[in-house]
Amino acid sequence: xxxxxxxxxxxxxxxxxxxxxxxxxxxxxxxxxxxxxxxxxxxxxxxxxxxxxxxxxxxxxxxxxxxxxxxxxxxxxxxxxxxxxxxxxxxxxxxxxxxxxxxxxxxxxxxxxxxxxxxxxxxxxxxxxxxxxxxxxxxxxxxxxxxxxxxxxxxxxxxxxxxxxxxxxxxxxxxxxxxxxxxxxxxxxxxxxxxxxxxxxxxxxxxxxxxxxxxxxxxxxxxxxxxxxxxxxxxxxxxxxxxxxxxxxxxxxxxxxxxxxxxxxxxxxxxxxxxxxxxxxxxxxxxxxxxxxxxxx
Numbered sequence: 001x002x003x004x005x006x007x008x009x010x011x012x013x014x015x016x017x018x019x020x021x022x023x024x025x026x027x028x029x030x031x032x033x034x035x036x037x038x039x040x041x042x043x044x045x046x047x048x049x050x051x052x053x054x055x056x057x058x059x060x061x062x063x064x065x066x067x068x069x070x071x072x073x074x075x076x077x078x079x080x081x082x083x084x085x086x087x088x089x090x091x092x093x094x095x096x097x098x099x100x101x102x103x104x105x106x107x108x109x110x111x112x113x114x115x116x117x118x119x120x121x122x123x124x125x126x127x128x129x130x131x132x133x134x135x136x137x138x139x140x141x142x143x144x145x146x147x148x149x150x151x152x153x154x155x156x157x158x159x160x161x162x163x164x165x166x167x168x169x170x171x172x173x174x175x176x177x178x179x180x181x182x183x184x185x186x187x188x189x190x191x192x193x194x195x196x197x198x199x200x201x202x203x204x205x206x207x208x209x210x211x212x213x214x215x216x217x218x219x220x221x222x223x224x225x226x227x228x229x230x231x232x233x234x235x236x237x238x239x240x241x242x243x244x245x246x247x248x249x250x251x252x253x254x255x256x257x258x259x260x261x262x263x264x265x266x267x268x269x270x271x272x273x274x275x276x277x278x279x280x281x282x283x284x285x286x287x288x289x290x291x292x293x294x295x296x297x
Contacts, residue, residue: 091127112139144174
Protein backbone atom coordinates (compact mmCIF):
# COMPACT_ATOMS: atom_id res chain seq x y z
CA UNK A 1 0.00 0.00 0.00
CA UNK A 2 2.86 2.34 0.76
CA UNK A 3 4.10 2.01 -2.83
CA UNK A 4 0.66 2.86 -4.13
CA UNK A 5 0.43 5.91 -1.89
CA UNK A 6 3.75 7.25 -3.08
CA UNK A 7 3.23 6.46 -6.75
CA UNK A 8 2.88 10.03 -7.96
CA UNK A 9 3.14 13.23 -5.97
CA UNK A 10 0.20 14.89 -7.67
CA UNK A 11 -2.02 11.85 -7.32
CA UNK A 12 -2.67 12.54 -3.66
CA UNK A 13 -3.31 16.25 -3.76
CA UNK A 14 -6.26 18.46 -4.69
CA UNK A 15 -4.94 19.76 -7.96
CA UNK A 16 -8.16 21.03 -9.51
CA UNK A 17 -11.10 23.07 -8.36
CA UNK A 18 -12.21 20.92 -5.49
CA UNK A 19 -11.79 17.71 -7.49
CA UNK A 20 -9.84 15.26 -5.34
CA UNK A 21 -7.43 13.48 -7.58
CA UNK A 22 -8.02 10.37 -5.57
CA UNK A 23 -11.18 10.35 -7.68
CA UNK A 24 -8.92 9.30 -10.49
CA UNK A 25 -7.16 6.76 -8.28
CA UNK A 26 -10.55 5.35 -7.33
CA UNK A 27 -11.68 5.09 -10.92
CA UNK A 28 -8.35 3.62 -11.93
CA UNK A 29 -8.51 0.78 -9.44
CA UNK A 30 -12.19 0.01 -9.06
CA UNK A 31 -12.27 -2.94 -11.44
CA UNK A 32 -13.63 -5.38 -8.88
CA UNK A 33 -16.25 -3.05 -7.48
CA UNK A 34 -19.16 -5.08 -8.80
CA UNK A 35 -17.95 -8.29 -7.13
CA UNK A 36 -19.92 -9.30 -4.06
CA UNK A 37 -17.58 -9.39 -1.06
CA UNK A 38 -18.12 -9.75 2.62
CA UNK A 39 -18.24 -6.29 4.14
CA UNK A 40 -16.02 -5.68 7.12
CA UNK A 41 -16.88 -3.44 10.01
CA UNK A 42 -14.79 -0.30 9.79
CA UNK A 43 -15.38 2.34 12.46
CA UNK A 44 -15.04 5.17 9.94
CA UNK A 45 -17.14 3.53 7.22
CA UNK A 46 -20.66 2.94 8.59
CA UNK A 47 -22.15 3.62 5.13
CA UNK A 48 -20.15 0.93 3.35
CA UNK A 49 -23.18 -0.44 1.50
CA UNK A 50 -23.94 2.94 -0.06
CA UNK A 51 -20.28 3.69 -0.68
CA UNK A 52 -19.76 0.43 -2.57
CA UNK A 53 -22.62 1.27 -4.91
CA UNK A 54 -21.11 4.65 -5.70
CA UNK A 55 -17.75 2.95 -6.08
CA UNK A 56 -19.27 0.63 -8.71
CA UNK A 57 -20.79 3.61 -10.54
CA UNK A 58 -17.43 5.34 -10.67
CA UNK A 59 -15.91 2.12 -11.98
CA UNK A 60 -18.27 2.11 -14.96
CA UNK A 61 -17.46 5.76 -15.62
CA UNK A 62 -13.76 4.98 -15.66
CA UNK A 63 -14.01 1.80 -17.71
CA UNK A 64 -15.94 3.30 -20.59
CA UNK A 65 -14.84 6.95 -20.49
CA UNK A 66 -11.86 8.13 -18.49
CA UNK A 67 -9.48 5.19 -18.87
CA UNK A 68 -9.71 4.90 -22.69
CA UNK A 69 -9.18 8.64 -23.04
CA UNK A 70 -6.23 8.54 -20.64
CA UNK A 71 -4.61 5.75 -22.68
CA UNK A 72 -4.98 7.76 -25.86
CA UNK A 73 -3.64 10.88 -24.15
CA UNK A 74 -0.53 9.09 -22.96
CA UNK A 75 0.03 7.54 -26.38
CA UNK A 76 0.01 10.80 -28.31
CA UNK A 77 1.45 13.15 -25.66
CA UNK A 78 5.25 13.26 -25.12
CA UNK A 79 6.42 12.69 -21.56
CA UNK A 80 7.85 16.24 -21.16
CA UNK A 81 4.47 17.67 -22.12
CA UNK A 82 2.68 15.46 -19.60
CA UNK A 83 5.12 16.58 -16.91
CA UNK A 84 4.49 20.20 -17.81
CA UNK A 85 0.73 19.73 -17.60
CA UNK A 86 1.01 18.17 -14.15
CA UNK A 87 3.33 20.94 -12.97
CA UNK A 88 0.92 23.60 -14.23
CA UNK A 89 -2.04 22.33 -12.22
CA UNK A 90 0.09 21.61 -9.16
CA UNK A 91 1.37 25.19 -9.23
CA UNK A 92 -2.17 26.55 -9.13
CA UNK A 93 -2.77 24.54 -5.96
CA UNK A 94 0.00 26.40 -4.13
CA UNK A 95 -2.37 29.33 -3.55
CA UNK A 96 -4.77 27.10 -1.64
CA UNK A 97 -1.88 25.67 0.36
CA UNK A 98 -0.70 29.17 1.29
CA UNK A 99 -4.14 30.30 2.47
CA UNK A 100 -4.85 27.16 4.48
CA UNK A 101 -1.41 27.30 6.05
CA UNK A 102 -2.29 30.76 7.39
CA UNK A 103 -5.63 29.49 8.70
CA UNK A 104 -3.84 26.62 10.44
CA UNK A 105 -1.26 28.90 12.04
CA UNK A 106 1.65 27.75 9.86
CA UNK A 107 3.20 30.98 8.53
CA UNK A 108 6.45 29.29 7.50
CA UNK A 109 4.63 26.82 5.26
CA UNK A 110 2.50 29.65 3.86
CA UNK A 111 5.66 31.52 2.91
CA UNK A 112 7.13 28.45 1.22
CA UNK A 113 3.97 27.82 -0.78
CA UNK A 114 3.85 31.46 -1.86
CA UNK A 115 7.50 31.31 -2.87
CA UNK A 116 6.88 28.16 -4.89
CA UNK A 117 4.01 29.83 -6.74
CA UNK A 118 6.04 32.95 -7.54
CA UNK A 119 9.12 31.02 -8.66
CA UNK A 120 7.28 28.53 -10.83
CA UNK A 121 4.92 31.13 -12.28
CA UNK A 122 7.84 33.29 -13.43
CA UNK A 123 11.04 31.33 -13.93
CA UNK A 124 8.99 28.18 -14.46
CA UNK A 125 7.05 29.71 -17.38
CA UNK A 126 3.59 29.79 -15.88
CA UNK A 127 4.15 26.72 -13.76
CA UNK A 128 5.11 24.38 -16.59
CA UNK A 129 8.54 23.89 -15.01
CA UNK A 130 9.01 23.10 -11.33
CA UNK A 131 12.07 25.21 -10.62
CA UNK A 132 11.08 25.62 -6.97
CA UNK A 133 11.68 21.95 -6.26
CA UNK A 134 15.06 22.14 -8.01
CA UNK A 135 15.86 25.02 -5.66
CA UNK A 136 14.76 22.83 -2.73
CA UNK A 137 11.82 25.11 -1.96
CA UNK A 138 9.09 22.70 -0.84
CA UNK A 139 5.90 23.07 1.18
CA UNK A 140 3.44 20.67 2.79
CA UNK A 141 0.21 20.58 0.82
CA UNK A 142 -2.79 21.92 2.72
CA UNK A 143 -6.51 22.12 1.96
CA UNK A 144 -9.69 23.09 3.78
CA UNK A 145 -10.40 19.53 4.86
CA UNK A 146 -7.11 19.58 6.74
CA UNK A 147 -7.89 23.02 8.13
CA UNK A 148 -11.17 21.73 9.56
CA UNK A 149 -9.25 18.88 11.18
CA UNK A 150 -6.80 21.33 12.77
CA UNK A 151 -9.76 23.35 14.03
CA UNK A 152 -11.12 20.31 15.88
CA UNK A 153 -13.01 18.11 13.41
CA UNK A 154 -10.56 15.24 13.77
CA UNK A 155 -12.65 12.14 13.06
CA UNK A 156 -15.08 11.91 10.18
CA UNK A 157 -17.07 9.26 8.36
CA UNK A 158 -15.77 7.89 5.08
CA UNK A 159 -17.85 8.82 2.05
CA UNK A 160 -17.50 7.94 -1.64
CA UNK A 161 -18.85 10.72 -3.86
CA UNK A 162 -20.14 10.21 -7.41
CA UNK A 163 -17.51 11.56 -9.83
CA UNK A 164 -15.39 12.90 -6.95
CA UNK A 165 -14.41 9.57 -5.40
CA UNK A 166 -13.02 8.94 -1.87
CA UNK A 167 -13.75 11.58 0.75
CA UNK A 168 -15.10 12.08 4.25
CA UNK A 169 -17.84 14.30 5.60
CA UNK A 170 -15.15 16.70 6.78
CA UNK A 171 -13.29 16.78 3.47
CA UNK A 172 -16.55 17.11 1.54
CA UNK A 173 -17.45 20.11 3.68
CA UNK A 174 -14.17 21.69 2.63
CA UNK A 175 -14.76 21.26 -1.11
CA UNK A 176 -16.66 24.55 -1.65
CA UNK A 177 -13.80 26.50 -0.06
CA UNK A 178 -11.27 24.55 -2.13
CA UNK A 179 -13.17 25.49 -5.28
CA UNK A 180 -13.32 29.12 -4.23
CA UNK A 181 -9.54 29.29 -3.85
CA UNK A 182 -8.70 27.60 -7.14
CA UNK A 183 -7.89 29.98 -10.04
CA UNK A 184 -9.53 27.84 -12.74
CA UNK A 185 -12.87 28.42 -11.01
CA UNK A 186 -12.74 32.06 -12.10
CA UNK A 187 -12.10 31.43 -15.79
CA UNK A 188 -15.09 33.14 -17.40
CA UNK A 189 -15.16 31.13 -20.60
CA UNK A 190 -17.06 27.93 -19.81
CA UNK A 191 -15.39 25.90 -22.53
CA UNK A 192 -11.92 26.84 -21.30
CA UNK A 193 -12.76 26.15 -17.65
CA UNK A 194 -14.29 22.76 -18.44
CA UNK A 195 -11.41 21.85 -20.75
CA UNK A 196 -8.82 22.66 -18.09
CA UNK A 197 -10.65 20.58 -15.49
CA UNK A 198 -10.95 17.66 -17.89
CA UNK A 199 -7.29 17.90 -18.87
CA UNK A 200 -6.29 17.80 -15.22
CA UNK A 201 -8.28 14.61 -14.59
CA UNK A 202 -7.08 12.91 -17.79
CA UNK A 203 -3.43 13.74 -17.13
CA UNK A 204 -3.63 12.37 -13.61
CA UNK A 205 -5.46 9.22 -14.76
CA UNK A 206 -2.77 8.63 -17.38
CA UNK A 207 -0.13 8.78 -14.67
CA UNK A 208 -1.85 5.96 -12.80
CA UNK A 209 -2.24 3.51 -15.67
CA UNK A 210 0.85 1.52 -14.72
CA UNK A 211 -0.07 1.33 -11.04
CA UNK A 212 -3.32 -0.60 -11.20
CA UNK A 213 -1.60 -3.93 -10.57
CA UNK A 214 -0.48 -2.69 -7.15
CA UNK A 215 -4.03 -3.03 -5.87
CA UNK A 216 -4.69 -6.47 -4.41
CA UNK A 217 -7.57 -8.13 -2.63
CA UNK A 218 -10.75 -6.13 -2.08
CA UNK A 219 -10.07 -2.94 -4.01
CA UNK A 220 -12.76 -0.96 -2.22
CA UNK A 221 -11.16 -1.63 1.15
CA UNK A 222 -7.66 -1.03 -0.19
CA UNK A 223 -8.54 2.40 -1.57
CA UNK A 224 -10.59 3.33 1.48
CA UNK A 225 -7.77 2.46 3.87
CA UNK A 226 -5.19 4.15 1.64
CA UNK A 227 -7.25 7.34 1.50
CA UNK A 228 -7.91 7.47 5.25
CA UNK A 229 -4.26 6.77 6.08
CA UNK A 230 -3.08 9.40 3.62
CA UNK A 231 -5.44 12.02 5.02
CA UNK A 232 -4.36 11.25 8.58
CA UNK A 233 -0.73 11.54 7.48
CA UNK A 234 -1.40 14.95 5.94
CA UNK A 235 -3.43 16.25 8.88
CA UNK A 236 -0.66 15.26 11.30
CA UNK A 237 2.02 16.73 8.99
CA UNK A 238 3.66 13.34 8.70
CA UNK A 239 3.84 12.65 12.42
CA UNK A 240 3.16 9.01 13.25
CA UNK A 241 1.99 9.70 16.78
CA UNK A 242 3.19 8.25 20.06
CA UNK A 243 5.04 4.95 20.14
CA UNK A 244 2.49 2.37 21.39
CA UNK A 245 5.33 0.42 23.02
CA UNK A 246 7.02 3.42 24.66
CA UNK A 247 5.60 2.57 28.10
CA UNK A 248 6.80 -1.03 27.97
CA UNK A 249 9.97 -2.05 29.82
CA UNK A 250 12.27 -3.73 27.32
CA UNK A 251 15.54 -3.39 29.31
CA UNK A 252 17.52 -6.62 29.27
CA UNK A 253 20.82 -7.76 30.77
CA UNK A 254 22.88 -10.93 30.46
CA UNK A 255 21.14 -12.52 33.42
CA UNK A 256 17.91 -12.61 31.43
CA UNK A 257 19.41 -15.20 29.11
CA UNK A 258 20.65 -18.73 29.77
CA UNK A 259 23.65 -19.67 27.64
CA UNK A 260 22.36 -23.21 27.54
CA UNK A 261 19.50 -21.98 25.39
CA UNK A 262 21.97 -21.37 22.59
CA UNK A 263 23.77 -24.70 22.89
CA UNK A 264 22.81 -27.70 20.83
CA UNK A 265 23.04 -30.62 23.23
CA UNK A 266 22.64 -33.10 20.38
CA UNK A 267 25.74 -31.81 18.60
CA UNK A 268 29.21 -32.78 19.79
CA UNK A 269 32.67 -32.48 18.31
CA UNK A 270 32.86 -36.27 18.23
CA UNK A 271 30.00 -36.27 15.77
CA UNK A 272 32.24 -34.69 13.13
CA UNK A 273 33.30 -37.16 10.48
CA UNK A 274 37.11 -37.11 10.25
CA UNK A 275 37.17 -39.36 7.20
CA UNK A 276 37.54 -36.40 4.84
CA UNK A 277 40.60 -35.20 6.76
CA UNK A 278 42.18 -38.66 6.63
CA UNK A 279 41.59 -38.86 2.89
CA UNK A 280 43.27 -35.50 2.37
CA UNK A 281 46.33 -36.62 4.38
CA UNK A 282 46.60 -39.78 2.27
CA UNK A 283 46.39 -37.81 -0.97
CA UNK A 284 49.13 -35.42 0.19
CA UNK A 285 51.36 -38.38 1.07
CA UNK A 286 50.91 -39.93 -2.37
CA UNK A 287 51.69 -36.62 -4.06
CA UNK A 288 54.88 -36.33 -2.03
CA UNK A 289 56.04 -39.82 -3.00
CA UNK A 290 55.35 -39.12 -6.65
CA UNK A 291 57.35 -35.91 -6.47
CA UNK A 292 60.35 -37.72 -4.97
CA UNK A 293 60.26 -40.26 -7.79
CA UNK A 294 60.32 -37.57 -10.44
CA UNK A 295 63.29 -35.89 -8.79
CA UNK A 296 65.23 -39.12 -8.81
CA UNK A 297 64.71 -39.50 -12.55
